Amino acid sequence: MEIEGILSFLASFAVMASIYAIFSLGLNVHWGYTGLLNYGIAGFFAIGAYTSALITTPKPTGVLADFVDQAIGLNQPFLVGVLGAAIASGLLAVPIGLLTLRLRESYLAICTVGIAESIRLFLNNEAWLANGPEGLVGLPQPLHGLVPPQYYHYLYLGIVLVFLALIYFALERGIRSPWGRVLRAIREDEVMADADGKDVFLFKLQSLVLGAMIMGIGGALYAHYSAAIQPGLFTGLFGTFIIWAMLTVGGTGNNRGAILGAFLVWALWSWSTYIVGKVVPAGLQTRAPFIRYILLGLILVVVLLRRPRGIIGEERQVSRF
Amino acid sequence: MPELIVYGIILGSIIALGTIGFTLSTKIAGFCNYSHGDLMTVGAYIALLVNGTLFSNVGFLQSKIGPLSFGLGLLICFLPAILVSAGLAILIDRWVYRPLRRHGAPSIHFDMVSLGVAFIVRGVIYVIWGADYHFYFKGVRSMLFLPLGIKLRPDEIFIMAVAWALVAVTYLFLGRTRVGKALRATADNPDLARVAGIGTERMITWNWAVVGALAAVSGVLYGIETQLRPEMGWLFLLPLFAALVLGSIGSITGALVGGLVLGMTQQISTAWLKPTYKPAIAFLVMILTLIFKPEGIFGRRR
Numbered sequence: 001m002e003i004e005g006i007l008s009f010l011a012s013f014a015v016m017a018s019i020y021a022i023f024s025l026g027l028n029v030h031w032g033y034t035g036l037l038n039y040g041i042a043g044f045f046a047i048g049a050y051t052s053a054l055i056t057t058p059k060p061t062g063v064l065a066d067f068v069d070q071a072i073g074l075n076q077p078f079l080v081g082v083l084g085a086a087i088a089s090g091l092l093a094v095p096i097g098l099l100t101l102r103l104r105e106s107y108l109a110i111c112t113v114g115i116a117e118s119i120r121l122f123l124n125n126e127a128w129l130a131n132g133p134e135g136l137v138g139l140p141q142p143l144h145g146l147v148p149p150q151y152y153h154y155l156y157l158g159i160v161l162v163f164l165a166l167i168y169f170a171l172e173r174g175i176r177s178p179w180g181r182v183l184r185a186i187r188e189d190e191v192m193a194d195a196d197g198k199d200v201f202l203f204k205l206q207s208l209v210l211g212a213m214i215m216g217i218g219g220a221l222y223a224h225y226s227a228a229i230q231p232g233l234f235t236g237l238f239g240t241f242i243i244w245a246m247l248t249v250g251g252t253g254n255n256r257g258a259i260l261g262a263f264l265v266w267a268l269w270s271w272s273t274y275i276v277g278k279v280v281p282a283g284l285q286t287r288a289p290f291i292r293y294i295l296l297g298l299i300l301v302v303v304l305l306r307r308p309r310g311i312i313g314e315e316r317q318v319s320r321f
Numbered sequence: 322m323p324e325l326i327v328y329g330i331i332l333g334s335i336i337a338l339g340t341i342g343f344t345l346s347t348k349i350a351g352f353c354n355y356s357h358g359d360l361m362t363v364g365a366y367i368a369l370l371v372n373g374t375l376f377s378n379v380g381f382l383q384s385k386i387g388p389l390s391f392g393l394g395l396l397i398c399f400l401p402a403i404l405v406s407a408g409l410a411i412l413i414d415r416w417v418y419r420p421l422r423r424h425g426a427p428s429i430h431f432d433m434v435s436l437g438v439a440f441i442v443r444g445v446i447y448v449i450w451g452a453d454y455h456f457y458f459k460g461v462r463s464m465l466f467l468p469l470g471i472k473l474r475p476d477e478i479f480i481m482a483v484a485w486a487l488v489a490v491t492y493l494f495l496g497r498t499r500v501g502k503a504l505r506a507t508a509d510n511p512d513l514a515r516v517a518g519i520g521t522e523r524m525i526t527w528n529w530a531v532v533g534a535l536a537a538v539s540g541v542l543y544g545i546e547t548q549l550r551p552e553m554g555w556l557f558l559l560p561l562f563a564a565l566v567l568g569s570i571g572s573i574t575g576a577l578v579g580g581l582v583l584g585m586t587q588q589i590s591t592a593w594l595k596p597t598y599k600p601a602i603a604f605l606v607m608i609l610t611l612i613f614k615p616e617g618i619f620g621r622r623r
Contacts, residue, residue, distance in 0.1 A: 037432060039355075099611045105429050106353035107611070110562045114604030117559065121601050236555070241440055244433070287451050293444025300437035304430060305420055 012153045013270060014263075018160040019222050021262035024246045025167055025255060026214035032253040032314070033175060034207040035187035037105050040112025042239025043119045044089045044212050048219020049229045050123065051088040052081035053136050056224070070136065071129045078142035082163075082220040089216025090209045097205040108208075116240065123231035135230025139223055153225075160221055164259070167214055171255050174210075183207055184253075237293060242269065245296045248303050253314030260311060265299070323469040325588045331477045333584020334484035335542050339557060340564040340576040341491055342535030348508035348571045349528040350418065352431035356439035357536060358554030358561065359446075364406040364537025365544040365553065366446055368398035369455055388475035390462045391545070402541050407533030413438055414529050419522075439555065446551045455549040480542045487538055491531070492573060500527055508571065559600045560587065563607035569617030578618060582606070 023041060030036040059065075059073030076084075096115060100108040124133050147155050174180050182203050185193040194200050223229050233239070242265065250261020272292055280288040303310060339361060346354045376383065376394035383392045417434055465473045495501040506514040507524040515521050536554075543553060564583045568575025583603060590602045610617065 035429065037429060039436065099608065103611070103615060106432060107566075109353070109355075109432060110559070111604075111607070111611075114559055114600075114607065117556075118601040118604050121598055125595055125597060237440070241436070244436070248433075287448050290444050290447030290452075293440050293447060295444075297437045297439075297441035297444060301417060301434055301441070304434050304437070305417065308426075308430070 008150075008153070011157050013266070015153055015157045015160055015225055016270075017263045017266040018157070018164050019218055019225065020243065020246060020266055021164055021259040022160075022167060022218035022221065023215055023243045024250065024258040024262040025164075025171060026211045026218065027243055027247050028253065028255060028258040029171065029207055029211035029214065032247065032258070033180065033183045033187060034204060035105070036101075036204060036208055036211075037109035038112050038208075038211070039109045039236075039240060040114070040116030041215055041243050042234040042236060043112065043116030044092065044215035045219040045222070045239045046116070046119050046123065046231070046234035047089045047092055048085035048216030049223035049234075050130055050136075050219075051216070052085040052220035053139050053223050053229060054130065055084045056081040056140050057136065057138075068136070069127050069129075069131050078140065078224060081224070082217055085216040085220035086213040087216075089219065090213040093209045093212035094205070097208040101201055101204045101208065113236075116234070116236070120231050120234055133231060135228065135232075137228040139227045139229070141224055141227060156225055160225070163217060163221060167217070168255055168259070175255070179203075179206075237296075241296060241300075245300050247310075248300055249310055251310035251312035251314065252308075254310070254312045257310055257312035264311075265296075268295075268299075322589070322592065324471045325592060326585060327471050327473060328477075329585030329588035330581060331481055331546065331584070332588055333581035334481050335539050335546065335580075336557075336560050336564050336584050337577045337580025338484045338487060338535060338542070339539040339561050340568070340580045341488065341573060342532045342539070343561050344565055344568075344571055344573070344576045345504075345508070345528060345535075346532045347565070349504060350414075350431070350525060351511075352428045352435065353562075354532075355432065355435045355558065356413070356442055357532070358556070358558040359439045359442040360406050360410055360533055360536035360554065361540030361543065361557060362446055362549075362551060362554035363409060363442060363540070364402040364533075365540035365549050366450055366455075367405045367537070368395065368402040368541045368544065369450075369457060369549055371401050372398045372457065388463050388465075389479055390460075390474070390476050391458050395457055395541075395545075399538060399541055402537040403534045406537035406540070407530045409442075410529035410533035410536075411526055414525060443551055443555060450549075450551065452551060457544055457549075476545055480546055483538065484542060487535070488577060491535065494531075495573065500524075504528060504531075556600055559607075560584075560603040563603040563610070566607050566615075567610045567617055569620030572617070572619040575617055575619035 023045065026044075027038060027041060030038045054070070054072045055074045055076050056078060057070070057073050058075040060068040060070055092115070096108070096111050100111045123130060126132070130136055141152065141156070142159060143155060144152065175183070182193065182198050185196070185198070186200050186203055190200055246261040246265040247258050248261070249265055250259065251257020269292065272295060273289070276288045276291055277285070339357075343354070343357050346357060372394050376397070379394065381393065383394055385392055386396075417438060418431060421431060421434060462474050462476060465475060467473055495505055503514070503519045504524055504527060506517065506519060507521050511521050514524070540554065543557065560583050564576060564579035566579075567582060568577070568579025583606060586606055587599045587602050590598065594602070
């Protein structure tokens with residue numbers, strides 16, 4: 001009984017950590033390999049989650065339609081939802097990239113903040129699209145009938161791990177290819193890469209879109225795991241900042257580091273929720289979660305000051321010539 | 322509509338004040354400071370703390386000045402707000418940015434660290450004051466009825482007066498004083514400034530003092546105009562950045578014009594859109610600027 005409880009807890013922990021690892025890999029493409037500042041991961045997260053939700057659910061009918069507003073409902077299978085999420089998220093990155101990638105880095109950063117904030121406002125205010133602040137619930141879970149509900153998260157862990165592995169190996173291949181070398185060259189010295197005849201802007205755009213697509217997949221996987229999404233989830237803290245902390249801790253520019261960081265920081269995050277709940281007096285419980293803002297901020301600042309390469313850090317030579 | 326324009330000018334004055342600080346720190350510190358908005362929040366909450374605890378039972382400090390909704394107490398509170406925000410900005414520079422400068426870290430790392438700093442500062446505010454809204458004063462605010470159907474609170478006239486006075490002071494400070502000139506020299510070319518005998522580290526400290534002070538005042542003014550909440554500064558960052566881009570980075574005049582245009586656009590948009598969309602409007606203005614004139618109104622095309 002005891003062991004079963006622990007296993008079950010570990011499995012649901014691993015599902016969330018693996019989903020975050022996917023975001024962390026996406027951010028690694030942006031920041032780790034190309035040096036693009038994406039401060040609006042939450043926006044791609046939200047787009048991925050909502051796109052997949054709208055693709056996989058049917059349009060509400062009967063009594064439900066009185067309570068749930070939903071403009072689109074395609075009732076397609078899970079994999080179509082994930083694919084749609086990746087495409088939608090990638091398409092969102094294109095105009096952002098076209099506008100900002102020729103300018104200095106801060107423009108991309110603030111534009112992604114703006115797009116994330118605008119998406120959240122839009123979903124909150126335009127209830128006709130996806131039920132406004134209440135969000136969508138009862139999203140379909142793939143292969144749900146296969147195992148008893150109490151064991152479902154083991155199955156979902158398998159699904160998430162397959163996605164994580166596919167993305168990991170694809171990125172490892174990509175980054176060790178000539179294409180990946182150009183990305184890293186751009187990060188190190190843009191002018192030099194330009195002088196070598198590389199179209200810096202185009203490579204940056206490809207990197208931005210690729211990372212965004214990975215984040216879209218992460219969003220879809222999250223949506224079908226929690227089975228309920230609302231705009232309030234996709235805030236700067238939960239949707240963006242924690243992922244920056246993960247990548248920075250694990251090792252910027254290293255895919256294994258990105259995954260390690262996701263597991264470590266998510267462990268710290270879950271554990272601190274528990275500890276803070278125990279330690280802080282009852283009267284201050286509502287404020288206690290915010291201690292974790294400080295904690296995450298401190299982690300990010302201290303790692304960047306003391307050990308900018310993170311735990312694993314980038315390999316000196318990633319590909320053989 | 323005339324009413325919305327007037328409200329826009331008021332909001333624009335606050336944005337302009339914030340943008341001047343933002344543009345200074347971008348030029349002199351050499352990176353985009355994502356914790357700038359949170360320095361505003363700190364100023365606003367320090368004024369709340371001092372006014373609400375130390376001064377709360379002192380009658381003459383709380384009795385309202387003329388038609389305004391607040392007393393002398395809140396006016397005095399500008400001082401601790403400025404001191405704390407400026408002091409905090411200098412301390413953060415000592416602890417965080419200076420070590421980074423020593424390492425010779427690229428400016429993009431400063432951008433990132435400043436995001437971490439922003440979260441720490443906001444976390445502290447959340448823990449101390451909670452997520453609820455706070456107000457400097459309770460009760461009904463008096464209202465002036467002007468021609469053209471414009472309703473205006475005397476507080477708002479006060480806000481504009483303070484904002485523009487401070488803008489003028491900053492302008493004179495940068496243009497006329499030795500420190501101000503040295504600051505601008507450092508902003509233009511740090512190496513040349515150092516050769517000319519200007520202590521650039523000292524100038525950076527001065528920069529943070531000025532930036533913190535401006536942020537604090539705009540924070541308190543924004544608190545008087547609306548209400549205080551921990552996210553106020555962070556959400557203010559979008560209009561600030563939009564105003565910065567619109568008016569060209571580094572230009573004081575640009576910051577003023579950009580701030581005013583942003584404030585008016587945001588307020589006028591409420592005639593058709595829900596007011597909650599204001600941050601998105603700021604974002605839209607920025608996008609349009611990037612499409613049609615990426616160097617801003619007062620910038621030169623490079």
